[in-house]
Amino acid sequence: MHWNEHQEPLGSALTLIHTRQSTSSRFLGEPGPDRAQIETILDAAGAAPDHRRLTPWRLVIVPAQKRPLLGDAFAQALGERDSQATEAQLQEAREKAYRGPLLVAVIARLSPALGTVPDQERLIAAGCALQNMLLTAHAMGFGAGLLTGKSLYSERLSQFFQLAEAEQLLCFMAVGTVVRGKPVTSRPTMNDYTTTL
Ligand SMILES: Cc1cc2nc3c(=O)[nH]c(=O)nc-3n(C[C@H](O)[C@H](O)[C@H](O)COP(=O)(O)O)c2cc1C
Numbered sequence: 319m320h321w322n323e324h325q326e327p328l329g330s331a332l333t334l335i336h337t338r339q340s341t342s343s344r345f346l347g348e349p350g351p352d353r354a355q356i357e358t359i360l361d362a363a364g365a366a367p368d369h370r371r372l373t374p375w376r377l378v379i380v381p382a383q384k385r386p387l388l389g390d391a392f393a394q395a396l397g398e399r400d401s402q403a404t405e406a407q408l409q410e411a412r413e414k415a416y417r418g419p420l421l422v423a424v425i426a427r428l429s430p431a432l433g434t435v436p437d438q439e440r441l442i443a444a445g446c447a448l449q450n451m452l453l454t455a456h457a458m459g460f461g462a463g464l465l466t467g468k469s470l471y472s473e474r475l476s477q478f479f480q481l482a483e484a485e486q487l488l489c490f491m492a493v494g495t496v497v498r499g500k501p502v503t504s505r506p507t508m509n510d511y512t513t514t515l
Pocket of ligand 1: 338339340341464465489
């Protein structure tokens with residue numbers, strides 16, 4: 319392919335990359351992606367660079383009917399971490415389970431039994447998988463954001479997602495329609511993070 323035949327995909331890719339913004343999961347509403355769109359978004363994870371093809375991540379969709387159970391798990395995780403947590407704080411923790419029409423738990427698979435690829439490389443692959451999904455959701459016109467917090471490391475959440483030994487809950491990805499946008503902020507560019515040896 320001649321170099322200028324790449325210009326159109328390059329332009330589209332750069333537009334997609336540079337216009338993507340995180341949307342706080344608080345500001346993601348209906349409609350969310352439909353079944354086919356969910357499949358397209360989650361399939362994009364499978365195209366991530368993945369050393370030795372271990373698929374060192376797994377995704378768990380949290381459907382609407384399971385949100386109350388996840389909410390209880392968030393509240394219990396907070397209660398176990400902080401016995402002084404107030405009812406308002408417990409309620410706030412519970413509400414996180416209702417974020418985004420599409421809510422997906424992203425889990426890293428770090429078991430040595432999968433293969434000999436170091437954790438660092440597996441986490442890079444999982445991060446690339448996430449970015450593929452965020453960009454795909456953005457290309458479809460949806461907003462998306464990641465949700466993390468101390469509860470990710472709790473026994474309560476591990477049990478809730480039935481994490482195997484050497485699995486770690488990395489984050490939740492929420493996808494939906496942006497109900498409140500945020501201003502475009504300036505981002506670092508090459509000179510901010512690059513040197514030449
Ligand atoms: C691993 C990871 C965890 C994140 N956790 C949260 C979070 O818990 N809450 C939140 O509002 N944003 C979270 N974010 C989104 C970042 O805050 C966001 O990417 C950053 O502010 C840059 O904004 P941009 O994605 O629009 O460029 C997370 C991002 C990453 C990569």
